[in-house]
Amino acid sequence: MLTISDTVNGMANIDGAMGAAVVDYTSGMLLGSAGSGVDLELAAAGNSEVVKAKLKVMASLGVQGRIEDILITLESQLHIICPSISNEGLFLYLVLNKSTSNLALARRKVHDLEKQLQRI
Numbered sequence: 565m566l567t568i569s570d571t572v573n574g575m576a577n578i579d580g581a582m583g584a585a586v587v588d589y590t591s592g593m594l595l596g597s598a599g600s601g602v603d604l605e606l607a608a609a610g611n612s613e614v615v616k617a618k619l620k621v622m623a624s625l626g627v628q629g630r631i632e633d634i635l636i637t638l639e640s641q642l643h644i645i646c647p648s649i650s651n652e653g654l655f656l657y658l659v660l661n662k663s664t665s666n667l668a669l670a671r672r673k674v675h676d677l678e679k680q681l682q683r684i
Contacts, residue, residue, distance in 0.1 A: 580661040582602060632646070633645060650681065
């Protein structure tokens with residue numbers, strides 16, 4: 565099992581990582597972060613609203629299941645939001661440099677880290 569700090573450090577070591585965080589989306593609070601490519605505190609609060617909005621739309625549509633991840637593709641960055649399965653209310657957040665990262669490998673690593681995140 566990994567702590568929040570271990571999880572954040574694991575994401576920060578992914579090729580092309582600019583910033584990594586574990587976020588409580590119920591409050592928008594940053595629980596742990598690494599990197600300096602993005603204002604992670606502001607990103608945590610804003611992306612908490614993205615997760616809550618998607619969950620609300622899913623409920624309105626009667627869509628069953630869970631969100632595996634949300635990918636936001638920008639001109640020069642990729643943002644991965646991965647809600648935690650074992651820690652309801654949390655998500656892992658990774659910002660990647662689009663030109664120096666491998667999206668498939670990054671997604672796989674984030675999901676592997678999420679599975680190991682110690683239940684809080």
